[in-house]
Amino acid sequence: MNLSLELMLQLTIIIPFLATLAIVATGHKPNLREGVTITACLVLIYLVVNLYQGLLLGNSISVFWWELLPGLSISFDIEPLGMLFALIASFLWLITTFYAIGYMRSHAEKNQTRFYLCFAIAISAVMGIAFSANLFTLFIFYEVLTLSTYPLVTHAGTEKAKKGGRIYLGILLSTSIVFLLLAITSTWFVAGTLEFNLGGIFSEDVDKTVAGVLLVLFIFGIGKAAIMPFHRWLPAAMVAPTPVSALLHAVAVVKAGVFTILKVCVFIFGIDLLAVLPTTQFLLYLAGASVLLASFIAMRQDNLKARLAYSTVSQLGYITIGALLATSSGVIGSSMHIATHAFGKITLFFCAGAILVSLHKSKISEMRGIGKQMPLTMIAFFIGSLSIIGVPPTGGTWSKWFLMMGTIETEQWVLMMILMLSSLLNIAYLLPIPFHAFFPNLSLNKALKKALNSTSSKETNATSNNATEQVAPSGMTLTKSQIKEAPLPSLIAIGVTTLGCLVIFIYPQPLYELATAVLTGGK
């Protein structure tokens, strides 16, 4: 095919959108419907990869769609950060679709057509966000993403789902309407433009106080980045089916949030201005607090998905910190963390879903000894955890390294301590899960235990108490049950993302190049 890059760019948004029509049309034939989705995924990946190559060759690709209001247009432009985000999202959409086929069918979910439909719209919105050339376009797709994921969150249709959906929509819409829209209109008024521009759009002599207030409005307004105190929607959204939690709430939606923050920091304020704003320090500490608090809360969660959700809140704080540090290592670290965390967290969510489907367990306290039944899943979980923690040989190592470098460069010692401490906490709340799965009768090794703080050790005690009761039944099931892994499509998906975590460690070059190109505009 000989499509121009501009056309491809538009197709990345249109194809998933068109896929919705095909999905509705084929809704009564599940196989055909999923075929449509997968075809759309493959086409999308083809397009995005082509665009990536185009970008590497130094082409500047931009498309102007429509001038909505005088001076405010819907237009698209490709730069490395958006490319990175689009690559991850499109690739993981494919993987998640495979996973979802296994999950949704064996879980016998209702309204699967609506599920795939909303999923496709959400991806279309993500592509729009990734490639948007100005803040206005980004805002439109940001809202589309919120609205299109609402039916996914409330998929179950139960009272609990409704409540979760209410919090989800409530927080995301209110922050975006009250803070983000205000920030955008004010920016438009102060700067006279909303086009993303490397180095910022504010003039030199802009009032620092005004810009500082705007920055606060932006950070609060981008509720999708789940910075405390606006993080409640993420745990609430965990009532959704696991594929939704996996793709949207580990990758697409939350990453759209931090992506927007990065965009705003780098392309609206510019890191030079950001470094001198009076409110940056406050926001850094806020993000730091978010990182720590979320880790602590994660430890106390017994529901696996809730724990992962809080872990996500904490990891998003890393990215926000990186963006606000206003140094090149910070931005590079943040950009890479978008990718590495995506692979790590989606693996963990896939595993959580697999456990739910095969063993019908969602509580961590019930997961002792399941390593015998689901060895592959738990190994994947272990590797995913390592990536989140940031230990070799997994991809998370690199991004955490650059984030650390960023804090050291700027001499933010408090933040550095927070990041280190949080990594330790990651170990405390993630590693016990695979550990107990494989060694149900052993207590955690002493050395590790010392590293934990008192709260978590209390919890480990509690879980070990539970374990004594649980050993017997699980032992019994072991005798007759053999291996009981998730459905094959789901298992393949888990395998691919786990592999992804490892590959990024061994071969980080393309990712690093994209991340460094963010600050140089891809030249």
Next chain:
Amino acid sequence: MLMGLFNNWIVVVLMMIGLYIVIAHGNLIKKIVGLAIFQTSVFIFYISLAKIDGGTAPILSDNYTLYSNPLPHVLILTAIVVGIATTALGLALVVRIKEAYDSIEEEDIQRQDNLPQDNQVQDSQLLTKNETENKA
């Protein structure tokens, strides 16, 4: 000063009487009467402002040089027609209300609205409660 604006004083007094009746009386007919008085005061205001001392009717003749302004009089003819239409419609509504509620007292009607109605769905009680709030 006081006498010079004599007509205006009358207008204001009539206007206040009319408005007072509309507000203070619960009887729907009396409210309409009050409304009519209120409107009439405005008619008088228009007519009197066109009157010129010693002026005659506006007849095009060399004998008369001083005549009252005919325009407000014409305008008020229209306004009177409008007033009659309003009164008629209001009274017609009162007849219908009397048929439907068997009362023309405001309080009575509001009380009946607050009662749960047979033909409404279950939460009509809540509904009417809201209504009274609105009216209050």
Next chain:
Amino acid sequence: MIAHLPVLQVIVPLMAAPICLLLKRAQLVWLFSLITSGLAFLISILLLQQVMATGVISYELGGWQAPWGIEYRIDKLNAFLLLIISAISTIVLFAAQTSIEKEIPKSKHTLFYVLYLLSLTGMLGIVATGDAFNVFVFLEISSLSAYALIALGKDRRALWAAYQYLIMGTIGATFILIGIGLMYQMTGTLNMVDLSQRLPEVAQTRTVFAAFGFVIVGVCLKLALFPLHLWLPNSYAYAPSIVTAFFAATATKVAVYLLIRFTFSVFGVSFSFTTIPLQTLFMALGLVGIFVASTAAIYQKNIKLLFAYSSIAQIGYMIVGFSMATVTGLTATLLHMFNHALMKSAIFLALAAIVYRLGNVQLSSFHGLGRQMPLTMAAIVIGGLSLIGVPLTVGFVSKWYLLMAIIEQGWWPVAVLILLGSLLAVIYVWRIVEVAYFKEPLANQTPVKEAPLFFLIPIWILIIANIYFGIDTRLSVQVAQSAAMTLFGVTP
């Protein structure tokens, strides 16, 4: 013909009304009214084109010269309004026959169309005329027919609502009449252009102050500005659904138009906003109105009542834009008039369709409606999103301009309040969504079918317009902006 367009705009529906009585058969009358309204729509399009191309059209009624005779004066502002009114009227009429079948006794069908056309005439007349007294006459034509239309409602509370509206409306109209009389006393003219030239000479007299006060209070009664809104909720809730759809979209807009016309054109900006502290007053009333009415909307169980309160809140937005007394602010108000007409007529038509199927619009009857009437409910959801002001809907466009206008003035707290106000809209819209999509139908509830096409077509025309004008804003923004500039005497 073309030269007579301004008067035809008003005369066509006026003449059509009595002809309806001769036609007798309801179906025939409906078709005739639809054609009449369509004709009015056509005329308004031609007028707008002409005004945009050549500027103000002045038409002397009966050939009498302007300051003495009655002048119809079409500028960008009222051409825009004429377009809104006649367009909405036509689209709403399309569904009328189906809707009133269930809501109005057969014997009254013909009379319904007569009243409807008279009401349309009144509104078009108010907007088209350039004569202050003529405004009063048309105001009463539209109001009297409105009282009768509302009284046609099925519920007996409609009678009571109509009666209350009649009392309040008449007081309002009479206030306007007094104001006009006082102005005439001081200037000896009724022509608006003439008035605007002569008023400044006597601006500092108490009589002019009194005239201004009377006119503004009278108009505010008509436009249901908080706290003068008490007549509106019940009138909208108990009127026949089709009437609600028509009035919600047009009646208050006409009153807002009058407010703009009197403050900007007749009394002039400097008098209205400098001599008199209208700005602070209206800003405060607008904001309080937004919050009080939106909060009241949240607690309603009757959905028509809910959206009636939402209308009062939306008027608050228009008033806030108006109170800024800047070009951007006024543009926002004009845009919101257009946009709000689109959303509210769509929503109320959808509610009319629900009344047609269910017989009522209590929230408790909405259980499971998302599945039973998917297209109608989808329309309410999109209309609701537009009310909230989500991008790509018209609601966003007007909200954007309103925000810009406020930020221009540097009134940050007001901007925050406006945005918080739209959160209240999220709550009341989402209450409906949750009931319609998440609750199973009640056991004793008979399942209903999707609304008939006579509803779906106009509803979806309006919904598509909601989205279309949210994306292609050229027409609405251009017209609103140049109308606002003209009012400020800035050449666009």
